[in-house]
Amino acid sequence: MKNKNLSLLAVPIGVVGIVLLLVVSIPAWLLDTLIVVNIAFALVVLLTTMFARKPLDFSVFPSLLLIATLFRLGLNVASTRLVLGQGYAGQVIETFGNVAVGGNIIIGAVVFLILVVIQFVVITKGAERVAEVGARFTLDAMPGKQMAIDADLNAGLITNTQARERRAEVAAESDFYGAMDGASKFVKGDAIAGILIIVINVIGGIGIGMLQNGMQITDALNKYTLLTIGDGLTAQIPALLMAVSTGMIVTRSGADSDMGSTAGKQLAQSRVALAISAAAAIALSLIPGMPMIPFLAVGGILIWAAQRIKARAAKAAAAEREKAVAEKTTGASDTTDDLLEHMRVHPLEIQLATDLIDIVSGGSDDLLGRVRALRRKLAIELGIVVPPVRTRDNGELPSSTYAITVAGVEVGRGQAPRGKVLALGDDLSALAGVDTIEPVFGLPAKWIAAELRYTAELSGATVIDRVSVVVTHLSSAVTANAARLLSREDVRVLTEGVKRVNPSAVEELVPALLSLAEVQRVLQGLLAERVPINDLARIYEALTLRAKVSLEPEGLVEAARLALGAALSNPYVDDGTLHVITLEPMLEQAMLEGQRQTEYGSQLVLDPPVLEQVLTEVRSAAAEHEGAVLVCAPQLRPAVRRLIAAQAPALPVLSYNEATTSPAPIETIGVIRIVTPTLAS
Numbered sequence: 001m002k003n004k005n006l007s008l009l010a011v012p013i014g015v016v017g018i019v020l021l022l023v024v025s026i027p028a029w030l031l032d033t034l035i036v037v038n039i040a041f042a043l044v045v046l047l048t049t050m051f052a053r054k055p056l057d058f059s060v061f062p063s064l065l066l067i068a069t070l071f072r073l074g075l076n077v078a079s080t081r082l083v084l085g086q087g088y089a090g091q092v093i094e095t096f097g098n099v100a101v102g103g104n105i106i107i108g109a110v111v112f113l114i115l116v117v118i119q120f121v122v123i124t125k126g127a128e129r130v131a132e133v134g135a136r137f138t139l140d141a142m143p144g145k146q147m148a149i150d151a152d153l154n155a156g157l158i159t160n161t162q163a164r165e166r167r168a169e170v171a172a173e174s175d176f177y178g179a180m181d182g183a184s185k186f187v188k189g190d191a192i193a194g195i196l197i198i199v200i201n202v203i204g205g206i207g208i209g210m211l212q213n214g215m216q217i218t219d220a221l222n223k224y225t226l227l228t229i230g231d232g233l234t235a236q237i238p239a240l241l242m243a244v245s246t247g248m249i250v251t252r253s254g255a256d257s258d259m260g261s262t263a264g265k266q267l268a269q270s271r272v273a274l275a276i277s278a279a280a281a282i283a284l285s286l287i288p289g290m291p292m293i294p295f296l297a298v299g300g301i302l303i304w305a306a307q308r309i310k311a312r313a314a315k316a317a318a319a320e321r322e323k324a325v326a327e328k329t330t331g332a333s334d335t336t337d338d339l340l341e342h343m344r345v346h347p348l349e350i351q352l353a354t355d356l357i358d359i360v361s362g363g364s365d366d367l368l369g370r371v372r373a374l375r376r377k378l379a380i381e382l383g384i385v386v387p388p389v390r391t392r393d394n395g396e397l398p399s400s401t402y403a404i405t406v407a408g409v410e411v412g413r414g415q416a417p418r419g420k421v422l423a424l425g426d427d428l429s430a431l432a433g434v435d436t437i438e439p440v441f442g443l444p445a446k447w448i449a450a451e452l453r454y455t456a457e458l459s460g461a462t463v464i465d466r467v468s469v470v471v472t473h474l475s476s477a478v479t480a481n482a483a484r485l486l487s488r489e490d491v492r493v494l495t496e497g498v499k500r501v502n503p504s505a506v507e508e509l510v511p512a513l514l515s516l517a518e519v520q521r522v523l524q525g526l527l528a529e530r531v532p533i534n535d536l537a538r539i540y541e542a543l544t545l546r547a548k549v550s551l552e553p554e555g556l557v558e559a560a561r562l563a564l565g566a567a568l569s570n571p572y573v574d575d576g577t578l579h580v581i582t583l584e585p586m587l588e589q590a591m592l593e594g595q596r597q598t599e600y601g602s603q604l605v606l607d608p609p610v611l612e613q614v615l616t617e618v619r620s621a622a623a624e625h626e627g628a629v630l631v632c633a634p635q636l637r638p639a640v641r642r643l644i645a646a647q648a649p650a651l652p653v654l655s656y657n658e659a660t661t662s663p664a665p666i667e668t669i670g671v672i673r674i675v676t677p678t679l680a681s
Contacts, residue, residue, distance in 0.1 A: 021074030025081055028090035035092045035234045042238035049245045056172055061249055062179035068242055069190045072235050076197050079231045093230040112229050115236050116195055145170045147462045190239050201228040271309040278302035345408040347387040347485055351394040353401045359467050360391055370471045378478055383534030384486055386478055402470055406481045414439040414473050416466035420447040425461035440476045483524040491520045498536045505540040513547040525557040538563050554601045554638050569662035572629050578662050579628040581621050581670040591636055602639040613674040615647045621670045622648040631659045
């Protein structure tokens with residue numbers, strides 16, 4: 001039989017065997033074997049919990065705890081049957097009884113009761129409370145963790161696969177602590193059952209010895225008490241190990257190493273603490289009557305450990321000084337290449353105040369790693385290769401401030417104070433912190449201490465770490481300035497990529513009909529209206545047809561938009577419907593009559609009162625119907641978009657032809673109207 005089949009059948013067969021222990025009598029030699037298996041199993045579980053890096057690494061523990069508890073109860077029933085029926089329950093129980101009693105039944109009983117008190121009152125009670133509190137807080141924190149995952153996904157910090165894995169881990173964590181809350185009751189019930197079984201065995205043994213076997217009460221008490229204590233120890237020692245395992249698994253926090261490594265590293269982090277402890281141990285050895293050698297030995301070991309920490313710290317400090325000297329020497333270079341590098345204007349740059357340098361120093365909140373993930377996300381969404389993001393410190397920035405620049409021009413600024421997280425929510429008054437405005441969406445927020453993160457999540461707030469704030473702001477800045485970031489070289493690289501998979505689409509267009517500069521202008525026009533250019537083959541085919549008729553840039557952009565079809569309207573479909581705002585027919589006709597062609601594209605020439613009314617109506621409609629799009633005649637679309645860009649930058653403008661390419665039904669929810677009789681000048 002294969003190992004896989006053995007693993008599949010082991011647990012069901014084992015559970016059935018445990019049930020049989022409750023009703024079938026077994027020989028003493030088999031009971032010895034099962035007791036040894038029980039002790040070894042409990043020891044394996046204890047060591048596994050010690051080497052597990054986090055609780056979810058041993059997620060099957062609650063189920064194993066139930067099986068182990070049932071197994072011990074089955075052994076108790078089987079041993080009770082042998083003790084009371086035959087007066088002998090195997091060598092293991094007899095040996096445990098002799099060792100524990102040591103010739104004195106009272107001492108043995110006291111030792112057994114101490115073990116029961118340790119398990120029931122100390123370990124089991126504490127583990128039960130920790131499991132209960134852990135389950136409650138884990139379940140309460142689930143919504144906040146889910147929102148944090150969504151925020152990281154929206155910021156491009158993680159992929160969809162990673163988001164699914166994190167959500168599954170959050171759900172598994174809540175299930176685990178919920179199961180542990182119930183499983184801890186097994187340990188408590190097992191301790192109570194062990195005490196009752198011991199009392200029943202002693203009373204039953206004395207009764208059987210005196211009434212059935214004609215023994216004196218002292219002889220019956222000695223014989224059956226010895227066996228009962230041995231039986232109790234063989235059950236209580238594995239039960240104690242399982243109780244310790246329960247307390248250990250529920251008190252573990254998320255760590256990157258096993259318990260031994262973590263404990264050693266954290267206990268040795270303070271040289272002063274070890275030195276003071278060593279001095280205290282040596283001082284205790286000087287008290288008259290105290291054993292001097294053990295105290296001096298412990299003090300010597302602590303002094304040795306403290307010196308090791310001191311030497312390690314000195315070595316690390318020397319390495320830091322060497323690194324600083326090397327960086328200073330390298331930075332002093334003034335070669336032509338270095339000067340040219342300092343003179344060069346970088347396409348995309350994040351400038352950090354001097355107290356924010358720690359966010360690029362590595363670790364789980366490394367800004368550089370998050371930026372790399374963001375570049376991949378934006379490349380997929382926008383279809384452009386985002387240039388490398390240069391990160392440097394700027395001593396002129398105020399404390400805790402960062403600035404985002406595109407081609408040397410600042411396009412965004414925000415704050416990311418050290419040791420703080422950003423809380424977003426409707427009611428943040430109960431949280432202590434500094435009020436602020438979220439830089440991307442303009443939502444009210446508050447910078448709070450990182451220690452208050454879980455408190456804020458429990459209150460319903462969404463909590464974002466400061467690196468996520470910077471990356472989200474960078475994502476918004478790149479999307480808004482994508483047209484400026486698309487260089488001629490980028491267009492060449494993208495064109496060559498299309499040529500490898502669709503050579504005819506490129507060869508007929510570039511350079512036969514359009515130059516790279518003209519193609520760049522068209523792609524920048526699409527990106528300026530946040531239209532992705534990842535379907536370059538279709539765009540180039542449309543440009544080829546349009547360029548044979550006219551090379552006018554505005555017409556080329558409109559031809560490319562129309563070729564993209566439903567890709568333009570689908571992002572604005574809400575609940576399966578495309579909600580649109582239209583222009584009043586008379587207004588639209590007046591705009592057509594007032595349209596003028598200029599070297600900068602088509603413009604609308606309207607009377608000032610009419611223009612003011614149109615802009616007012618557009619602003620009102622955009623605020624009232626969030627998520628809707630404005631549709632108009634194809635001839636008007638570029639001019640209308642240019643007209644309202646400054647007043648309602650978030651309101652998309654589609655032509656009738658573009659809107660009708662969407663497979664979703666169209667619903668008109670607003671109309672732009674004016675009341676001025678004279679429309680055109």
